[in-house]
Amino acid sequence: MLFVLIWMTVTVRSLTAAPADTRRVPVYSQHNNHRNISELLDNLLRGYDNSVRPDFGGPPAIVEVDIMVRSMGPISEVDMTYSMDCYFRQSWVDRRLAFQGNKETLALSISMLQRIWKPDTYFYNGKQSYLHTITTPNKFVRLFQDGRVLYSSRLTIKAGCPMNLEDFPMDTQRCPLKFGSFGYTTNDVLYRWNRQRTVAIAEDMKLSQFDLIATPSANQTDVLLSGRADAALSSICEYSMLLVSFHLQRHMGNFLIQVYGPCVLLVVLSWVSFWLNREATADRVSLGITTVLTMTFLGLEARTDLPKVPYPTALDFFVFLSFGFIFATIIQFAVVHYFTKYGSGECYFSSDFTSDSSSDDDDWQDNRRLPVEGSCEPTGAGAGRKASCSSVGGSFLRRNGDTHLLEVIPLSEYHLPPPVPGRTARGAWSISCLGCPASNPPVRDGSSADTGAPIVVAPKHRLSFQGQQRRRRKKRTPRFNSVSKIDRASRVVFPLCFLAINMFYWYSYLSRSKRIHST
Secondary structure: OHHHHHHHHHHHHHHHHHHHHHHHHHHHHHHHHHHHHHHHHHHHHOOOOOOOOOOOOOOOEEEEEEEEEEEEEEEEOOOOEEEEEEEEEEEEEOHHHOOOOOOOEEEEOHHHHHOOOOOOEEEOOEOOOEEOOOOOOOEEEEEEOOOEEEEEEEEEEEEEOOOOOOOOOOOEEEEEEEEEEOOOOOOOEEEEEOOOOOEEEOOOOOOOOEEEEEOOEEEEEEEEEEOOOOOOOOEEEEEEEEEEEEEEEEOOHHHHHHHHHHHHHHHHHHHHHHHOOOOOHHHHHHHHHHHHHHHHHHHHHHOOOOOOOOOOOHHHHHHHHHHHHHHHHHHHHHHHHHOOOOOOOOOOOOHHHHHHHHHHHHHHHHHHHOOOOOOOEEOOOOOOOOEEOOEEOOEEEEEEOOOOOEEEEEHHHEEOOOOOOOOOOOOOEEEEOOOOOOOOOOOOOOOOOOOOOOOEEEEOOOOOHHHHHHHHHHHOOOOOOOOOHHHHHHHHHHHHHHHHHHHHHHHHHHHHHHHHHHO
16 A cells, blocks of 8 residues: 555656646757757858859859739839839859758848848849838848748839830830849859749739739840950950839820810810801800810820920820811811902892892981982071971971981071972972961972962971881891801811711721730
8 A cells, every 4th residue: 555655646746747847848949949040050151251152163143033013103204214112032042051950941130141142133224222121121031951042122113114105195015124133244143033933913903094914024134245445355244134024004094084075075165166157256266266275275284294205196196186176167267257258149138128228228318418409408597507307387307417316497497499390219309288287288389379388398208207217117127147158068077077087096096005915
């Protein structure tokens, strides 16, 4: 029994002591790992020269590159540049850093980059590129057992993009990114794309003005002439270079809203003048000038975001086309106005109105002038003034030619000359006694038949002002606005020509854009 109790006591103590031992082992092993890694790195870097490339004197070092694009933009046509935010990864093998151990990879501090060799990669067409440093420099280093080094950094690259804007805004641009070694030739360093991933694009990346439709990549060799200025001592050197081209197709929605739509509306607005009569000169000229000035402002505003290229773009052609149609409407009105003359074969008003109005005007002028023969000449204070006269109750109703007022003049103030015998033409004199009884008919010798009452010599047409107005209202015909034959033809010709030219314009440029995209 004593032996059993002793054995149970030892077993319980061993079980209770086991967890304390397991907790102490990882701490001890971790401390040993830190010490081992520090010793390992010290041994690797002991006698390491970071100014010498891997395999110096042997085959060239191969640097594999891949890019992960996070975002792109802005893309400027004025500067012909584009910007992108990306992870730029480089990988090469340096056998001097190979090691053996339990870990396959070692995550090193960025301070190790200063102690090991790395390629001097630079961007051929780069402009104002920089490394992200918030909150710390965005880069890391991984070391593998076989001596492979993975160096990754987050960069914002602003590179040049030579653009061809002949098809703007239906264009597709190819923005290249070229990079390679700055000092090492192909005998020392060669650049290659990573086969597993060449250029990756983030799934959530969106562009405001373009669509990224393709990212072809290639390996190239850049041949440069280096050496002294003396041609005899100069030598030709080849540098390895990688190229990726970003194919960007432009969105047209913004230009349809801001340029194409207003241009079409202005052209249609200029056609309103074809429905205005040609006598409305001020209205048609003001409409034409307003549309021309608006079109000029719109064309200048459309080119503010474009460089001053020496060739016209597709947008310029459409603006010129719209401006030409608006200017043609003004020239059309000038032609219409030039042929608007009397005797050109186009009637302004009806013939009845012309004849009636002319006869009425002649009668009114005759009534105002009153021929010398038989004219009412005042003998008193009214002498020397021209008047149209009628007799009412032994007095004259005289219309003053200056004030257009009617005044009553006693008949005794006027001397009535005898009528001219045999006159029967318009304006011939007849005798009427407006203030006499109906039993005493008027005679032509200047006196009444029985009593010798005063008589009035008046034109054949009655000189009553109200009577003439009533006769004019009866014979007057309504007026009609004159319509030119050129205006009638322009209402059809101008829209058809504009529609045909637009169909040709859109078909040619859209089909050209598709051909460029397919190639």
